[in-house]
Amino acid sequence: MRAKLFLAAHRFWWWLRQVTGDAAYENYLRHVSRRPGNSTSPGGHGCELVETAEQFYIEQLNRKFSRISRCC
Amino acid sequence: MKKALSVVMWAGIALLGAAGLGAIALERGEKLNATWFILASTCTYLLAYRFYSAFIASRVLALDANRATPAERLEDGRDFVPTNKWVLMGHHFAAIAGPGPLVGPTLAAQFGYLPGTLWLIVGAVLGGCVQDFVILFCSMRRDGKSLGQMAREEVSRRGGYIAMAAVLAIMVILLAVIALVVVNALKSSPWATFTLAMTIPVAMLMGVYLRYWRPGRVLEASALGVALVMFGVVAGRWVGESPSWAHVFTLSGTALALILIVYGFAASALPVWLLLAPRDYLSAFIKIGAILALAGGILVVRPVVEMPALTRFVDGTGPIFAGKVFPFCFITIACGAISGFHSLISSGTTPKMITNEIHARMVGYGAMLMESFVGVMAMVAACALPPGVYFAINAPAGIVGHTTEAAAKTISGWGYPLDPAYMVQLAHRVGEQTLMNRTGGAPSLAMGMAQIFSNTIGGSQLLAIWYHFAIMFEALFILTVLDAGTRVGRFMVQEILGHVWKPLGRSGWYPGVLLSSALIVCAWGYFLYQGVQDPLGGVNTLWPLFGISNQLLAAVALVVATTILLKMGRRRLVWVTLGPMVALVAITMTASYQKMFHPDPHIGFLAYARELSAQLASGTIPAAQAAVTSRLIWNARVDAAVTGALAVMVLLLLGEALVEWRKILRKSAPVVLHESPYVATQWAEGD
Numbered sequence: 001m002r003a004k005l006f007l008a009a010h011r012f013w014w015w016l017r018q019v020t021g022d023a024a025y026e027n028y029l030r031h032v033s034r035r036p037g038n039s040t041s042p043g044g045h046g047c048e049l050v051e052t053a054e055q056f057y058i059e060q061l062n063r064k065f066s067r068i069s070r071c072c
Numbered sequence: 073m074k075k076a077l078s079v080v081m082w083a084g085i086a087l088l089g090a091a092g093l094g095a096i097a098l099e100r101g102e103k104l105n106a107t108w109f110i111l112a113s114t115c116t117y118l119l120a121y122r123f124y125s126a127f128i129a130s131r132v133l134a135l136d137a138n139r140a141t142p143a144e145r146l147e148d149g150r151d152f153v154p155t156n157k158w159v160l161m162g163h164h165f166a167a168i169a170g171p172g173p174l175v176g177p178t179l180a181a182q183f184g185y186l187p188g189t190l191w192l193i194v195g196a197v198l199g200g201c202v203q204d205f206v207i208l209f210c211s212m213r214r215d216g217k218s219l220g221q222m223a224r225e226e227v228s229r230r231g232g233y234i235a236m237a238a239v240l241a242i243m244v245i246l247l248a249v250i251a252l253v254v255v256n257a258l259k260s261s262p263w264a265t266f267t268l269a270m271t272i273p274v275a276m277l278m279g280v281y282l283r284y285w286r287p288g289r290v291l292e293a294s295a296l297g298v299a300l301v302m303f304g305v306v307a308g309r310w311v312g313e314s315p316s317w318a319h320v321f322t323l324s325g326t327a328l329a330l331i332l333i334v335y336g337f338a339a340s341a342l343p344v345w346l347l348l349a350p351r352d353y354l355s356a357f358i359k360i361g362a363i364l365a366l367a368g369g370i371l372v373v374r375p376v377v378e379m380p381a382l383t384r385f386v387d388g389t390g391p392i393f394a395g396k397v398f399p400f401c402f403i404t405i406a407c408g409a410i411s412g413f414h415s416l417i418s419s420g421t422t423p424k425m426i427t428n429e430i431h432a433r434m435v436g437y438g439a440m441l442m443e444s445f446v447g448v449m450a451m452v453a454a455c456a457l458p459p460g461v462y463f464a465i466n467a468p469a470g471i472v473g474h475t476t477e478a479a480a481k482t483i484s485g486w487g488y489p490l491d492p493a494y495m496v497q498l499a500h501r502v503g504e505q506t507l508m509n510r511t512g513g514a515p516s517l518a519m520g521m522a523q524i525f526s527n528t529i530g531g532s533q534l535l536a537i538w539y540h541f542a543i544m545f546e547a548l549f550i551l552t553v554l555d556a557g558t559r560v561g562r563f564m565v566q567e568i569l570g571h572v573w574k575p576l577g578r579s580g581w582y583p584g585v586l587l588s589s590a591l592i593v594c595a596w597g598y599f600l601y602q603g604v605q606d607p608l609g610g611v612n613t614l615w616p617l618f619g620i621s622n623q624l625l626a627a628v629a630l631v632v633a634t635t636i637l638l639k640m641g642r643r644r645l646v647w648v649t650l651g652p653m654v655a656l657v658a659i660t661m662t663a664s665y666q667k668m669f670h671p672d673p674h675i676g677f678l679a680y681a682r683e684l685s686a687q688l689a690s691g692t693i694p695a696a697q698a699a700v701t702s703r704l705i706w707n708a709r710v711d712a713a714v715t716g717a718l719a720v721m722v723l724l725l726l727g728e729a730l731v732e733w734r735k736i737l738r739k740s741a742p743v744v745l746h747e748s749p750y751v752a753t754q755w756a757e758g759d
Contacts, residue, residue: 018155019162020353022290031149054287061349063150066563066579068416070352070556072172072246072407072622 024060025053082122089115096189096381104185104377106370106452113193113448117441120197125437128202132637132645133209135429140751142215143425152216155425157434163425165439166356167417168204169363171250171550172407172622173447175513178454178520179615180404181462182392184382185455187401189448195402195409196444199652203626204414205436206633206649211419212426213747219419223632223725225746226639231728235628236564238721239416241714242621243561244592246413247336248599249618250550252610255328255600256512257543262321263312263503264543265328269321270304271354271548272335278350290353297354298361301548305541312503325604332554333597339555340562340589348555355552362521362545366449369524379455379462384486391467392511393612394674399663403619408447410652412625414440428753453520454513460490461498461507465516468609469509476508503536511609514550518542561592602707605700612674613711620663620715624722627656631729638736639745657726664719668712677712681705 017023092112095104129135146152155163180188211217217225220239224232258265277300278293286292311317323331339347388396393404407413418436426432454462463483464472472479480492499507502522507515522538530538563579565588570577576584599617603610630653637646670676673683684705687693693701735741 015156015158015162017291018159019166020290020294020356022288025288027153028149031147031153052287054283057282057288058345060150060288061344064421065344065348065352065556065559067420068413068556068560069167069421070170070553071168071411071413071417072170072250072553072618 021060025056028056082119085115085118089119093193097186100381106373106375106377106456109185109189109377109448109452110370112189113445116193116197117445120201121438121441124197125201125205125433128205128437128648129430129433132642132648133206133432135209135432137428137430138753139429140753140755141212141426141429142423142748143427144753144755145748145751146215146424151421152424154427157427157431160422160425160427160431161435161439164417164422164435165442166360167421168411168414168439169359169443169446170407170413170553171253171546172411172413173443174450174517174546175253175615176405176619177408177447177451178513178517179392179466179611180401181379181451181454182383182390182466183386183397183401185377185379185451186381187386187397188405188451191402191405192408192444192447192451195405196440196447199626199655200410200414200444201437201440202648202652203410203412203629203633204418204440205433206637207415207629208418208423208426208432208436209429210633210636211423212429212432215748216424217419219415219629219632222419222636222746223628226635227632227725227732228728231632231725234721234725234728235632238621238625238628238718238725240561240564241718241721242412242618242625243557243564244595245599245614245618245621245714247554247557247561247596248603249614250553251329251332251336251596251600252603252614253512253514254547254550254554255325255332255604256510256609256611257514257518257547258323258328259325259510260322260506261312261504261543262318263308263540264547265321265323266311266317267301267304267308267540267544268547268551270307271301271351271544271551272347274300274304275347275351275354278354279346282350283345293350294353294357297350298357301354301358301544302541305537305544308540309503309536326601329597329600329604332600333593335551336554336558336596337589337593340558340593341585344559348559351548351555352552355549358545359549362542363446363449365525366453366521367445369521369528370449370452373524373527375452375456375524375527377452377455378458380459383459388672388675391463391471393616394672395616395663395666395670399659399666400616402659403616403623403663405447406619406622408444408450410623410626410656411443412622412627412629415626415629427755450517453524454516455520456523457516457520458490459488460484461495461519462516463488464490464495465507465510465519466513467509468511468607468612470607470609472509476506479508501532501535502539504539509609511611513611514543514546518546558589558592558596561595562588565591602710605703606707607704608674613677613707616663616667617711617715620660620667621718623656623660623663624718627653627660627722628725630656631725635729635732635736636745638733639743643737657722660722661719664715667715677708677715681708681712684708 088111092108095108096112143152143154177188210222220232220236223235274297278297281293311321386397460483464479472482476492476495480490483490518539521542522535525538526535566577575581578584603614606613630649633649634646634653666675668677671679673680684701688701736743
């Protein structure tokens with residue numbers, strides 16, 4: 001029972017981090033490292049590697065808020 | 073055995089839903105409990121999701137689990153990101169859930185609970201969810217193309233431009249209307265004004281935290297922000313009770329409108345990380361939290377619905393907005409049942425994040441069902457107020473009278489008893505100077521929510537805190553839409569200006585940024601100012617205009633969807649989108665015509681302008697009021713022109729589509745479907 005509760009809480013925490021964008025940079029790094037032969041080289045798989053979390057965050061915000069992202 | 077159990081279960085859900093709908097529609101003898109609304113809506117949603125959306129998914133759209141989605145083919149870790157379906161559902165719902173489904177049903181409660189509730193449920197199941205789902209599918213099959221791009225490719229080049237112009241027009245009207253709702257909620261309320269003002273430094277602090285201290289740590293910054301905003305709600309009481317501070321934060325409608333206009337300009341021109349983005353995070357958390365709390369509160373308290381099923385105002389003489397139940401109930405409900413704006417989200421970020429085609433059903437159809445449920449809850453919260461109180465809060469002074477006693481007499485005369493002493497006491501209990509004539513829907517919804525919350529936690533002692541929490545929650549996420557919308561509007565204006573002179577189109581060139589920000593802010597600021605100056609509170613004019621533009625955009629989306637279905641060879645199944653499209657065109661064209669040409673000055677803009685002109689000419693208006701009256705006449709004519717322009721745009725697009733449909737049906741030209749080529753997925757099931 002305790003293990004199930006722990007698992008449910010863990011899953012909820014994962015979901016929350018994903019849905020809020022808290023894990024966006026980690027996801028991005030995972031995406032970059034997944035591409036064969038491109039884990040460290042910028043631009044090797046067709047998109048430029050963003051180096052820092054701060055740069056990634058700013059770039060992500062500029063993209064998000066230059067198109068309709070919220071509804072009435 | 074399993075199949076038999078399933079049949080029994082779904083038959084049971086159908087019977088429960090029918091009982092709920094029957095109770096809502098037929099019960100007249102005694103007051104209804106909110107449980108019936110929950111039962112009717114959830115059972116209908118379950119049935120619609122299980123059967124109707126499955127039918128659309130398999131027969132109409134033929135979703136293919138083996139076809140690679142844009143998120144798989146074009147994955148870049150930025151825009152095209154394969155996303156877990158539950159995460160994407162959360163993203164999509166957070167994006168589509170705005171103030172519309174809360175404010176619209178609250179205003180439409182003037183007709184009674186029945187018309188609005190039925191439209192919220194039926195409109196969503198047969199219209200809104202279908203639109204969101206089909207547009208999401210169409211965009212997903214086209215690498216995430218926008219509605220405008222799809223209109224250009226699938227209908228005609230002109231159709232694409234019309235769709236883009238319609239989007240800009242609706243944006244301007246939308247921003248003005250929601251700003252007006254905030255102004256009316258904060259007017260003469262130092263507590264609410266202080267609480268909302270506090271969100272600006274809080275958001276900026278979060279912005280610095282997210283940019284410099286802990287880049288991208290959204291949850292940490294949001295937890296800090298939510299705690300500070302909650303403190304702001306409590307501290308607002310001290311401000312409201314302090315004579316010197318209360319004076320600072322007691323602002324007139326005009327002052328608030330001007331502050332919002334300056335704020336909108338700043339939010340559009342400032343770096344996005346400083347104010348806009350952190351406010352968006354803050355607002356998303358409080359929004360989802362408040363919606364969940366409202367759902368929980370309604371389930372726990374099960375409030376009795378005090379509003380009758382139908383009020384006398386179905387005849388068109390409503391004090392909140394004039395016009396008969398058809399078409400104005402549909403126009404007013406807008407987003408809770410079907411929202412054209414959703415088609416922009418469904419053809420924006422979401423289609424680029426779907427991992428598997430079959431998830432589009434849950435994300436597109438399912439998220440809209442949740443939005444409709446939010447609308448039903450808002451309807452319950454508004455209708456749980458005694459009707460006299462509801463009308464006292466929502467009706468403008470120009471109709472019910474300028475004193476509490478006069479208003480109580482007028483409203484009681486309509487058959488909804490109201491004790492003026494009770495209204496004074498109620499205002500005192502929630503820490504306000506007055507609750508009379510607080511048009512716009514937000515204060516009455518906040519009152520309904522506060523009653524539900526305080527009956528769940530804290531009792532009457534916390535009523536004032538809950539009321540201001542609800543006001544803050546509504547105003548906060550309205551302002552988020554205002555920030556984000558102004559910024560997107562700025563980009564649209566820059567795109568247009570870029571055709572005139574190239575440097576103006578560059579998003580990094582500051583003079584261009586300032587000019588385009590000023591233009592978009594002036595556009596919605598004009599309508600906001602007009603609403604604030606309106607002696608009838610502005611809602612009577614602007615909310616129908618917003619509803620019409622929103623529903624016209626939905627008609628545009630359904631025209632595009634129908635064209636694509638025809639091109640896909642789904643002639644016999646095209647009624648799925650054609651039906652709601654015909655209904656929406658009928659509703660919006662009737663409403664547009666009536667708003668322009670209806671002889672009743674309360675409904676028709678031109679009749680209102682004529683009436684004022686006649687009064688001015690005959691000298692019945694004092695000389696001191698002449699300038700204001702001339703402005704009102706001009707405003708009414710502008711509103712008529714805007715309504716006409718929106719209707720013409722949609723008729724033009726429809727004309728373009730009819731030509732295209734004729735070609736397809738007669739096979740007079742080769743059918744070109746602009747889908748991306750089929751690529752089989754490389755992912756195993758469960759990836």
